[in-house]
Amino acid sequence: MTETVHPLWPAPYADGAVEATITVPGSKSVTNRALVLAALASEPGWLRRPLRSRDTLLMSAALQAMGVGIEETVSSSTAGSSGGAGGAGEAWRVIPSGLHGPASVDVGNAGTVMRFLPPVAALADGPIRFDGDPRSYERPLGGVIGALRSLGARIDDDDRGALPLTVHGGGAVEGGAVRIDASSSSQFVSALLLSGARFNQGVEVRHVGGPLPSLPHIRMTVDMLRAVGAQVDEPETGGEPNVWRVAHSALLGRDLTIEPDLSNAQPFLAAALVTGGRVTIPDWPERTTQPGDALRHIFTEMGGSCELTTTPHGTALVFTGGGRVHGIDIDLSEVGELTPGIAAVAALADSPSTLRGVAHLRLHETDRLAALTKEINALGGDVTETEDGLHIRPRTLHGGVFHTYDDHRMATAGALIGLAVKDVRVENVATTAKTLPDFPQMWAEMLGV
Structure with a gap:
């Protein structure tokens, strides 16, 4: 069987703090x-x-x-x-x-x-x-x-x-x-x-x-x-x-x-955290069962701050990066789908992170624990796979190809690293169409590209 060759997407590098309002499609x-x-x-x-x-x-x-x-x-x-x-x-x-x-x-x-x-x-x-x-x-x-x-x-x-x-x-x-x-x-x-x-x-x-x-x-x-x-x-x-x-x-x-997909808001909130910028997500629900709502707490613990504000059309989440990204020790068993994005941010942090409770991610779109370990390490990172998660020790990363394994959340994780690391190329960014069809365009617009 001939292996499909996917194009490489040059992940945009952020020269400064991201300032954007991002309207996220439905869950x-x-x-x-x-x-x-x-x-x-x-x-x-x-x-x-x-x-x-x-x-x-x-x-x-x-x-x-x-x-x-x-x-x-x-x-x-x-x-x-x-x-x-x-x-x-x-x-x-x-x-x-x-x-x-x-x-x-x-x-x-x-x-x-x-x-x-x-x-x-x-x-x-x-x-x-x-x-x-x-x-x-x-x-x-x-x-x-x-x-x-x-x-x-x-x-x-x-x-x-x-x-x-x-x-x-x-x-x-x-x-x-x-x-x-x-x-x-x-x-x-x-x-x-x-x-x-x-x-x-x-x-x-x-x-x-x-x-x-x-x-x-x-x-x-x-x-x-x-x-x-x-x-x-x-x-x-x-x-x-x-x-x-x-x-x-x-x-x-x-x-x-249908509520906006809060898990799909993750890369945009993370962009504010990583660049020390500010991102607003309209229509963020005051009450929800979506796992992505946990991002408010997780990314605040990693160095940002957030505010749920009232607008004429409902509520909006305003998330602001604090200029530094901190490591985190966290059980993600209830919000496992957020792991790739958190791992990408942790690879850019100023202290180690331990992500626990996500052994089941080995059975998702790809073996996400093995994939994250391999791809972040290929860019110079130091990630160790544990029995039920990842241990991530920050290192200075370099450019290279970030493979996605046909997994939409791997693609957005690669894009996140590319914000802070020059010359990252994401293989098959089109796989984001699984849940976020317009991601490359939304990412470029966020950066004013």
Whole structure:
């Protein structure tokens, strides 16, 4: 097989402090959960200011292949702004219908698509075939497959516990109680909860494995289920530890405005931290379940300061770098997706950093711990991979090629280092289209290039 050769993007170097206002497009995590819930609802619903990226368009196309109607409209009347990749005025009307096969679904390398949609396919009438990028075959899926089988679904995966696979939908799923080890991905729990209200007996999901990563994403799933009328019992509201229950019920169609993706705000906030500048992110929510909200605390501890201000259109986050970047010792188990950006900043700090609780990142779009170690060290860094994270000792870095491994967060990490280190070239920066299609242009505009 011939290896794909990707172009090298010269990462812009910052000659001074960054001063910019950056409008961040909608959240991928919220958009894809909202699409699933709207597709399973008993009436049409609206998604306003959704994210248009590879992952969300794959989700939309998959649902349409199973019979769901999704109409895209653009109107100047939608208030606010959320960027060009699904910005002000754009809305998707989701029209539920009888789910059916046969159909083929391309999951790309999107964890939300490959994990959230097999339970939906089990509710369809007919076979639904799932396939994706080569890396998708290596990502954990066995927990979802095993759980669905125990709940009454029929799945053909040739005993791989991974893609490709076919779900033979029977028009209904019996549901009930299921035990699952979700220590490799919290998306296993979310996948079952999102469709659980449509199962005949609802669903009770009991996590029986090691520490559960990315708990904010499960809280996001629970909040969004409740917003469409589902009855959910969870540990955080007095329920049994590591057990979530969704009762059988109809789901309501809603008119939902998608929040900006706070994790995708990370490189821009980090730019202010690294250059001693100031970046404003409009529409930052006062209350959110998005893991990216933790950046306010993390980057403040690393040397910046932030203020949530009120504007005529809502709230905005103003983040200011303090002129120096400090190392950090932190458990990132709940916010693991932020690790690449934090590692990039830590490589530019004035003291060592230890990032813990993220062993599960070895199973993401790429093995992020190995990739970060290799790429930062190739630029002169001193990164050591630990059992569950990274230890980073700052060194003077030099230019060179920063490989991305088709991972969008590796690409933005390389761009961050390039702000402070001349002649960094990021391989395949286009992979940022997975969740942030306009990243190179937004980055250039931030720097006034």
